[in-house]
Amino acid sequence: MLAWRIRAVASISIFPLLLVAACSHAAKPVPPPVTLGFCGSNLQATPDVVLVVCDTDDITARNLVWSDWGGPTATAKGSAIVDLCAYVDCASGDYSSIPIEVTASRIVYCSKNARAYSVLRYKFPQGSPFESVPADVRDSSELGQPVPPVNQTVSLTC
DSSP: OHHHHHHHHHHHHHHHHHHHHHHHSOOOOOOOOEEBOOTTOOOBSSOSOEESSTTSOSEEEEEEEEESTTSSEEEEEEEEEEETTSSSOOSSOOEEEEEEEEEEEEEEEEETTEEEEEEEEEEOTTOOTTTTSOTTOOSOOTTSOOOOOTTSEEEOOO
16 A cells, blocks of 8 residues: 555656646647649659759750758759750761759748759769850850750749
């Protein structure tokens, strides 16, 4: 009987401590996950494939492996399928696979339940496959197609 009283007193004295501990740490709202969307695609977290230039398949980053996703800046390495004839006159497309690195940054709120990176910067660590494109070509090539961004930075949309 003494053991029962000791357990009862212990339980009663611990209850207020548990109640205070539970109420003192209000749950912080968890922000929505960070995503990436481009060219009208659905927002995705850590996408495996990113169409780098809208409305063309001139540069498509594939097999992306991300690090620091959800942080202020996320980086990925993968391979890019590029059309080497996209900006010069070729009889048909000449596709090649080369290494690419992409960096996503500047997180914005798209809606109450969505956050996304708003800037994508890409680079070809082994040099640009488009070296033959004249440096002064800014808006479109002679073929009427848009050229890759000069500074290799594109704006992303939600």
